[in-house]
Amino acid sequence: MAKARSAPDIWMLTAIGLILAIGLIMVYSASAVLAFHEFGDRFYFVKRQLLFAGLGVGALLFTMNTHYTVWKKWAPMALIVCFGLLLLVLIPGVGVVRGGARSWLGISSFGIQPSEFMKLAMILFLSKWLSEKQQTITLFTKGLMPPLGLVGLAFGLIMLQPDLGTGAVMVGASLILIFTAGARMAHLGGLALIGVAGFIGLILAAPYRLKRITSFLDPWADPLGGGYQIIQSLYAIGPGGLVGLGLGMSRQKFSYLPEPQTDFIFSILAEELGFIGGATLILLFLIVIWRGIRAAIAAPDTFGSLLAVGITGIIGVQVLINIGVVIGMMPVTGITLPLVSYGGSSLTLLLTALGILLNVSRYSR
Numbered sequence: 001m002a003k004a005r006s007a008p009d010i011w012m013l014t015a016i017g018l019i020l021a022i023g024l025i026m027v028y029s030a031s032a033v034l035a036f037h038e039f040g041d042r043f044y045f046v047k048r049q050l051l052f053a054g055l056g057v058g059a060l061l062f063t064m065n066t067h068y069t070v071w072k073k074w075a076p077m078a079l080i081v082c083f084g085l086l087l088l089v090l091i092p093g094v095g096v097v098r099g100g101a102r103s104w105l106g107i108s109s110f111g112i113q114p115s116e117f118m119k120l121a122m123i124l125f126l127s128k129w130l131s132e133k134q135q136t137i138t139l140f141t142k143g144l145m146p147p148l149g150l151v152g153l154a155f156g157l158i159m160l161q162p163d164l165g166t167g168a169v170m171v172g173a174s175l176i177l178i179f180t181a182g183a184r185m186a187h188l189g190g191l192a193l194i195g196v197a198g199f200i201g202l203i204l205a206a207p208y209r210l211k212r213i214t215s216f217l218d219p220w221a222d223p224l225g226g227g228y229q230i231i232q233s234l235y236a237i238g239p240g241g242l243v244g245l246g247l248g249m250s251r252q253k254f255s256y257l258p259e260p261q262t263d264f265i266f267s268i269l270a271e272e273l274g275f276i277g278g279a280t281l282i283l284l285f286l287i288v289i290w291r292g293i294r295a296a297i298a299a300p301d302t303f304g305s306l307l308a309v310g311i312t313g314i315i316g317v318q319v320l321i322n323i324g325v326v327i328g329m330m331p332v333t334g335i336t337l338p339l340v341s342y343g344g345s346s347l348t349l350l351l352t353a354l355g356i357l358l359n360v361s362r363y364s365r
Helices: 010-039 044-064 070-088 114-132 140-159 164-180 185-205 207-217 228-240 265-298 302-326 344-362
Strands: 096-098 101-107 110-112
Touching (some): 010 044, 010 265, 044 344, 114 164, 140 164, 164 185, 185 207, 265 302
16 A cells, blocks of 8 residues: 655755755845846846746645656656757757857746756656666666666767766766666776766867866966966855855955856855855755655655655755865866756756655655
8 A cells, every 4th residue: 555645854845945045145145246237236146046946946846746656757758858958959049158058048048958957857767767677787788888878878968068067967966876776886887987088088178178177286377267266266265264254245256256146156155154154054955965865765666766866966966066166176167056056947957856856755664
């Protein structure tokens, strides 16, 4: 007999709500100066973020109250649509170029980023595939290569934009999912070596990526070029100290730190709210990850368990990369901080995915 649906995980739901609230406050604080300078309206970015937050919360409530097994049926179609969008965005005149990457579909300042939606579509499909073929996952050719080939194809299309950050999150979450499904470490280890070689090849093939690596190792070698973002990020974090300069009091958002409301919003948060503010936000993310792992362990079936692992993996990998970049522990990749950074596609997608994760938790054993 199927388990009756219980209330959603209150720990996870509360942490998500608090992260979203912090994000809206910080988007306004980090972007007000830039918004007034560029558009004459200091609320320009936060108004759009509020719109997408509303859409995202609506999507979260819908997916939180829709049995997660419904998505098993729609997973293949979602993946096909996302592959189509990834191809469409590469067409000149159709895909919109922003920040040097042809990653957007849309008009003017409103648009969607297909690579963001591919992250969830891939997790949905892999969860369906691996839950149905789990007995073959230990076989290299029949079990491991088909899902890895699919992930590789999606990563290749994302890299044609190029968007290394989003591609890295998708691959990272997918590998966590495949490993959880029972793939052999020997197989994954061998492929990891090949992946590292390919990654080095990607870096060497594009001078700007190589510059990011050398700037990461020694940002002061090119303080006005490749090392500029990392240096300005550290200049923001350092003065924040224990309690910060105070909300709204950041100096680096005055055109020193590029795009402070997106990839480097954690730098502004640490500058204004200090170590305590940054640690509190990280703690809230850890609560979401902890409860996501708990939902995966207690899920009533393999599909639900893998789905919870994949969605939790997206959040965990993205947080790790974003914060790793802003504190100078990783090369600059261009990835948002989940639920905090400005960005409609990312915010809506992640809230939708978290709604699915909350639904899985409602049927936990």
